[in-house]
Amino acid sequence: MFAIAHHATSPQCGTRSPNGGRTENTRSHVMRHLTRLSTRTTAVAAGALLLAGGLAGPATASAPAPEPTPQAASDGCPNDSPEYALRMAAPLLTPPFGPDVPNDPGWAIDSADTSTYNGCAALSWISVSTNGATASSPETIMLFSHGIFLGTASTTPFGFEPKVERLDDANLRVTYRYPLEGDANAAPRGRAVSEFYYDEDSGSVVHTGEFPPQ
Secondary structure, eight states: OOOEEOOSOOGGGSEEOTTSOEEOSSOEEEEEESSOOBTTSOGGGOOOOOOGGGOOOOOOOOOOOOOOOOOOOTTSOOOOOHHHHHHHHGGGSOOTTOTTOTTOOOBOGGGOOOTTOOTTSSSEEEEEEBTTOOTTSOEEEEEEETTEEEEESOSSOBSSOOEEEEEETTEEEEEEEEOOTTOOTTSOOEEEEEEEEEETTTTEEEEEEEEOOO
């Protein structure tokens, strides 16, 4: 079983900010993987992921025979395409509305924008929305490090199209939107900002900032 362990307080335990978001009490390790899962092997062989702040654990699946692992390029970057990395990691995602919700729409893997994936980067991402998504539909942010799928940025996939920005090779900023009282779904005014940093020394992702209130 592959796992990503979380040793930090969950977002629900942070202090509430003036705009309704919740702030982490400390700069905390939110995702420590006990065993790394490479997208260059068959991802469904992993039984589960346990992610920080309750980052969603994926559904389990029977594992077929592992596929051959491509040779790494001379610069140490994996030769896998972004589409391959996404498809190997996709079976590990928990359904958008949870495993027990009937008629779940599923994740729109085929239409996901993979241009943000970078197998050479310390931290990169692929955002995936649901099939038939509307403005408020949940969107999950898949995190990768040097071609390795680490898990998702949060336990709960948030709606309103979170915006991810690259700060540098190992730092990402996510701006979440959420509706305040009286807001229409098309124009939510609430904002919560999180940053995610990949610490090469510890092999973990550090989270600071806020998630939308739940």
